[in-house]
Amino acid sequence: MSKYQAPKGVSEYVPDRSSHFDYVRRTIINAAELSGYELVELPVFEDTELFTRGVGESTDVVRKEMYTFLDRGGRSITLRPEGTAGVMRAVLEHNLDRGQLPVKLYYSGAFFRAERPQAGRFRQFYQVGIEAIGLADPRIDVEVIAVADRAFRDLGLKEYVLEITSLGDERTRSDYLSDLREYISGINLDEDTRERAALNPLRLFDDKREEIRAVMSKAPILMDYLTPESAADFDKVQELLTVLKIDFTVNDRMVRGLDYYTGTAFEFVHKGLGAQSGIGGGGRYDGLMSQLGGQELSGVGFGLGVDRILLAREAEGLVLPANAGLDLYIVPLGVGDTALALAEELRGRGVKTDLAFGDKALKGAMKSADKSGARYCIVLGADELASGSVQLKEMHTGESTSVTLSALANELIRRISDYGEHL
Template sequence: MAGKKIQAPKGVSEYIPPRSNTFEFVREALITPARRAGYQLMELPVFEDTELFTRGVGESTDVVSKEMYTFTDRGDRSITLRPEGTAGVMRSVIEHGLDRGQLPVKVFYSGAYFRAERPQAGRYRQFYQVGIEAIGVNDPAIDAEVIAIADAGFRAVGLTKFRLDLTSLGDAQTRAAHRIDLMKFIQTLDLDEATAARALINPLRLFDDKREEMKKAMLDAPLLMDYLTPDARDDFDNVKKYLDAMGIPYVLNPRMVRGLDYYTGTTFEFVHELLGAQSGIGGGGRYDGLMQELGGQALSGIGFGLGIDRAVLAAEAEGVISSDLAISDLFIIPLGDLAMNTALTTAQLLRTAGKNVQISFGDRALKGAMKVADKSGARYVVVLGDSEIASGNVELKHMNTGTTSSVRIDSLLEAI
């Protein structure tokens, strides 16, 4: 008797062929601009001490207060599956002394992240991101570079129907002056106990409240952008100047507040017009106090997290994903044991030379094997039988045009 089927947990995003080819394409497209800008790979654990996120991400955030997967391990330690990437990078930079070497530290990373959210299209409990961090230099030019890398990644995917929202959360003096007036305004509102408590920890969180009544209540709230100090305004003006020079369009959004408490200064989000409620496809910003909060030096940093899942959905919505992502260069159909031996050795040589080669396995008849070859998306197909092996020649069929040509087996590399 067959056992009961086990299904994936609710709210996870799985990618199986052929859609997994789209996922892989999108991930590599988002990573490549970072590599070209000199960012190096950092591979980190998917779980950390819970304190890293309560201190680094912020207790007032929904991520920490409502969404983290936290458990006690066998050593009675509180462990959390990572809900975002920056805090872990900062912990690793401090622990391994990278902040005491050449600056800026420039790293990229990708992988799975976890939040106990209500699952819906584009919002998953396990989701995937590509991120970068540039740590140790406070320079508007590197802010612009980070934004440009994200923009280049989305354009490499083929996306066009997105916009860049941009703001500044200012420096410490900016936020201190704004907080006084914002708290005065908030005291005039009729808030429930939980919202009032969140406002005491970080009043900016109320700008990020998705409830319609709160959006309406905050319409007349003082905006942080109006409190920028001269230095903060100069920095932000320079960021905009560099983006203009690179031809990267943006929309100023003074009400934007990212979902993590560590952001300061330049802050940004990419929004896609075809994704409905879950329209954010990536974002980031500067975090000038985070390293010191986590026990390191008082170094500045800036980074982003780009949602691979959302970028896949956006690419599918725009119809920009090529249908030939998984195409093999050659599909070999061997007929008989001797032909299989030749097929395996030929495929090995071609793969070593960088070609993608598939072989038909099992006892399929020629007609069935040709159907498999057609569905595989291979550009070319050859049939290997006794006569082909004896002559050393095969008929190379181009699957798109149906045309054939006689090719030496040992010349297949040049022919395909």
């Protein structure tokens, strides 16, 4: 082993797991595209201020988890810890909010948070997210949730639950928070906990300790402070989720870590994952655009954790569906040049082809053919070139049929399209 290792806490994927990772990511993207979301490809670093203002100075993410540094021009730069702020910046910068609303966008890529790593929590991790910007309509909230749910179902996940809540509008929030703070000031807490509560009193709802849970169960609930409009929206969300047959539970003490959330908030939690069980979450944000200097527009979106979803699939024992691996493996016997040329010709016609290199002995080359997972295999040697035909062998049945070299490409294409339809 080399003395170099990947930096602490990064997630990286190599074969065979990389294809599984890619499958997860593509499935999520596919769900987004099915609902009309379009790609934005954004930088992985931004001006630090975008995040301090967008995500919120009081959040842990901003206070202690950002990778921030000065670039060579002395600018303060931060590796993106989340996706929404960057999307908003791009929307404003390119005036996407001047056209028809909502603007529906998705992104996919790496994010960075300087946390202490553990299973399912990485310093570089992958997220796919969507944002629907410009319309405050509970139907869009539900659409966003439905995209996530579709992705999870397409991925074959079963052991997850959807939790939803409403955080109300700004007025509800400030009324509620002052009451909650008052309640908390009346209970006896250790210094550390008191500090956390001062920063964000909602955090105490998340505390794992029995005694804290007991006192917090009697604390005022945000849900009771909702304005009639917020309450009506939240009812509508629940009604629509029911219509769409998306199961959910209302968690009236859900805590979201990012300051910008208002109104509908949700979280998908997987049961097989231990402490880092959130596989995705999101919600509506009313103040974010104006906070960043744009017009007063509301938005809603989610971020799904690709790494954790892969872990969740593995926890459920799911394996990759019938893979689109190699179609053909060529075993050359002393005619490596011709074999490579043939492979190139077949590849040019869309046949996924690999071949043995390095003048392997027949037996070893056949083993390679087996391990490659290719559907078919041919041996190519002087005899075949002389006769102009090869034995096309189907690996899993062992059956061979004689095919002329000139007809090989067409024959393979025919067979591939056959089994393609059965996938």
